[in-house]
Amino acid sequence: MSKLVSRRSLALGLGGGVSMAALGGRGASAAGWEPTRPVQLIVPAGTGGGADQMARAIQGIVSKHNLLRQPIVVVNKAGGAGAEGFLEAKGARRNPHVLIITLSNLFTTPMATGVPFSWRDLTPIRMMALDEFVLWVNAESPWKTVGEFVEAAKGSRLRMGGTGSKQEDQIITAAITRATGAPFNYVPFRGGGEVAVQLVGRHIDSTVNNPIEAVTHWRAGALRPLCVFDSQRLAGTEKMTETMAWRDIPTAKESGLDVEYLMLRGIMGAPGITPAQLDFHADLLGKVRETPEWRELMAQGAFNTTTMTGDAFATWLAREEERHRALMQEAGFLAGQS
Numbered sequence: 001m002s003k004l005v006s007r008r009s010l011a012l013g014l015g016g017g018v019s020m021a022a023l024g025g026r027g028a029s030a031a032g033w034e035p036t037r038p039v040q041l042i043v044p045a046g047t048g049g050g051a052d053q054m055a056r057a058i059q060g061i062v063s064k065h066n067l068l069r070q071p072i073v074v075v076n077k078a079g080g081a082g083a084e085g086f087l088e089a090k091g092a093r094r095n096p097h098v099l100i101i102t103l104s105n106l107f108t109t110p111m112a113t114g115v116p117f118s119w120r121d122l123t124p125i126r127m128m129a130l131d132e133f134v135l136w137v138n139a140e141s142p143w144k145t146v147g148e149f150v151e152a153a154k155g156s157r158l159r160m161g162g163t164g165s166k167q168e169d170q171i172i173t174a175a176i177t178r179a180t181g182a183p184f185n186y187v188p189f190r191g192g193g194e195v196a197v198q199l200v201g202r203h204i205d206s207t208v209n210n211p212i213e214a215v216t217h218w219r220a221g222a223l224r225p226l227c228v229f230d231s232q233r234l235a236g237t238e239k240m241t242e243t244m245a246w247r248d249i250p251t252a253k254e255s256g257l258d259v260e261y262l263m264l265r266g267i268m269g270a271p272g273i274t275p276a277q278l279d280f281h282a283d284l285l286g287k288v289r290e291t292p293e294w295r296e297l298m299a300q301g302a303f304n305t306t307t308m309t310g311d312a313f314a315t316w317l318a319r320e321e322e323r324h325r326a327l328m329q330e331a332g333f334l335a336g337q338s
Contacts, residue, residue: 033276035070035097041267042075042089042100044082044109048193049163050131050210052076054265054297055101058128058285061293067284070097078190081105081164083115090121092270096277099125099270104168104263106317107324112166114335119321123269123278124313126285130304131263133172133208133229134249138199139222146226146255149206153182160184161195161204166333168263169195172208172229174331175259199223210263212301215240227252229261234302246302262304264320266313282309 041059045051052074059072077085082105092098100122110117135146143149152158162169165188173186187204189195192213198204199214200222207214208229217223219240228234228249236246252259267285269278288294289307298305308316328334 033096033274033280035068035280037097038070039068039072040075040098041072042077042085042098044077044085044100044105045103045163046078046189046191046194047076048213049191049195050212050301051101051103051265052191052193053212053301054128057293057297058101058267058288061288061291062284064293065287065291067287080113080115081109081167083109083113083117086110086117086122087115089268089270090117094272095270096273096281099281100268102264102266102268103131104320104324105164106264106268107321108167108171108328108333111325111328112333112335119268119317121271123271123273124317125267125269125278125281125309127264127266127306127308127313127316128285128289129265129298130306131210131212131265132234132302132304133168133261133263134211134214135226135229135252136196136199136207136209136214136218136223137205137226138202139224140202141205141224143226144224146250146252146257149226150176150180150182150257153184154180157183157185158205159187159203161187161189161198161207162209163190163192163195164188166328166331168261169208171327171331171333172259172261174333175261175327176257178330179257179259196223210301211246212297212303215300215302225249227255227257228302229259230304231260236299236302238299265303 041055043052043055055074059074062068062072089098089100106119137143160173170186173184177183192209195207195209196214196217199207200217214223229252233251234246239245
């Protein structure tokens with residue numbers, strides 16, 4: 001039985017935002033610290049993927065609502081499955097003008113590559129959301145259900161596209177193989193946006209992309225969702241297509257596939273920043289979460305809207321690190337494993 005679950009029961013602390021009345025002025029900490037030059041927001045992934053889209057949404061919201069005197073500059077550093085970005089953030093010690101948006105490669109990249117980095121080398125600021133994974137196929141494919149897809153995969157090694165190697169997408173793919181016996185040819189790409197385009201073009205047969213990475217193509221009628229890798233159906237009831245809302249997508253378990261997985265979307269700071277600097281950024285991100293634009297992003301991308309800060313976030317990160325170590329070991333993805 002493949003259990004990749006980070007369950008919705010983790011969804012605590014939802015009151016971490018601020019009132020809409022607080023959105024009218026620029027951010028400022030109780031201690032008076034605020035950025036004195038542009039804030040660099042590193043994306044340890046390629047352009048067009050879920051992390052990139054979220055980072056640019058934060059950038060746009062902060063600018064539109066005048067939440068910061070200084071601009072936020074988004075910089076993609078995807079090299080080495082995100083190691084380039086993580087090492088740059090680690091090296092920016094005591095620099096409060098460097099932030100990094102994190103996904104689960106926060107854990108998988110150092111475990112798979114042996115690069116000298118851990119989440120403990122950064123300063124946890126705020127979990128912004130948890131992201132879902134959906135099994136997608138081209139809308140012109142013959143597979144309407146997970147069962148049909150798995151049978152086809154057993155008969156012919158299908159091409160599963162994903163972001164990076166030995167990362168979240170390949171972990172889920174390996175779990176599907178363990179659960180069903182169906183083998184796949186895993187094809188890595190630099191980011192989720194590219195993965196979705198490759199599936200639209202039928203250069204691959206399937207993906208386990210995040211909703212935000214594929215929703216535009218789904219709405220255009222180019223892709224078909226088969227299941228979501230969560231313990232329960234997604235919450236969204238607004239129609240994304242003429243016939244389907246997010247909530248209409250069955251869970252993998254409902255479909256006979258016992259695989260579950262959710263992914264972090266959070267913001268970390270450089271190591272060694274002061275409590276006042278940490279609090280400023282946590283407060284700023286809390287204000288971002290209270291905007292209508294953020295709520296629209298959460299709805300369109302079918303996100304689990306969990307948020308955490310402080311000790312609760314650090315405890316969650318430590319638990320997720322150990323869970324990913326077990327998953328990586330089971331899949332044979334740890335550095336040095338034969």
